[in-house]
Amino acid sequence: xxxxxxxxxxxxxxxxxxxxxxxxxxxxxxxxxxxxxxxxxxxxxxxxxxxxxxxxxxxxxxxxxxxxxxxxxxxxxxxxxxxxxxxxxxxxxxxxxxx
Numbered sequence: 185x186x187x188x189x190x191x192x193x194x195x196x197x198x199x200x201x202x203x204x205x206x207x208x209x210x211x212x213x214x215x216x217x218x219x220x221x222x223x224x225x226x227x228x229x230x231x232x233x234x235x236x237x238x239x240x241x242x243x244x245x246x247x248x249x250x251x252x253x254x255x256x257x258x259x260x261x262x263x264x265x266x267x268x269x270x271x272x273x274x275x276x277x278x279x280x281x282x283x
Contacts, residue, residue: 185220185280186243188250190236193272199232201263206234212258213238218245233272243277 194202206224213219220239227233240246249255 186240186246187278187280188236188238188240188246188275189278190238190275191272192234192274193230193269194232194234194266195269196265196267197232198263198266199226199234202234202266205261205263209258209261212254213249216245216249216252216254218242219249232269239280246277 203224203226213222218241220241222239223237225235225237227235238246240249
């Protein structure tokens with residue numbers, strides 16, 4: 185299993201709107217080949233920071249989706265006016281070792 189962890193920090197106090205957008209997301213990624221699940225987290229010490237954990241059967245499935253038009257389509261639900269802290273966006277890949 186492959187896990188992608190993405191994180192970013194909201195710069196303009198729109199974290200509640202971003203979190204609500206994730207709660208109401210259209211689930212476009214759910215039908216992508218190899219997709220297993222998505223979890224959205226926000227650390228208690230910085231509620232403006234958002235972490236996305238997507239679980240995939242393998243890295244290739246993630247890479248195909250990440251480079252696809254579907255990846256861009258899922259970002260259309262981002263709240264208008266959202267600004268991120270410069271340099272805060274990170275995307276990392278992980279090998280799933282055990283539960």
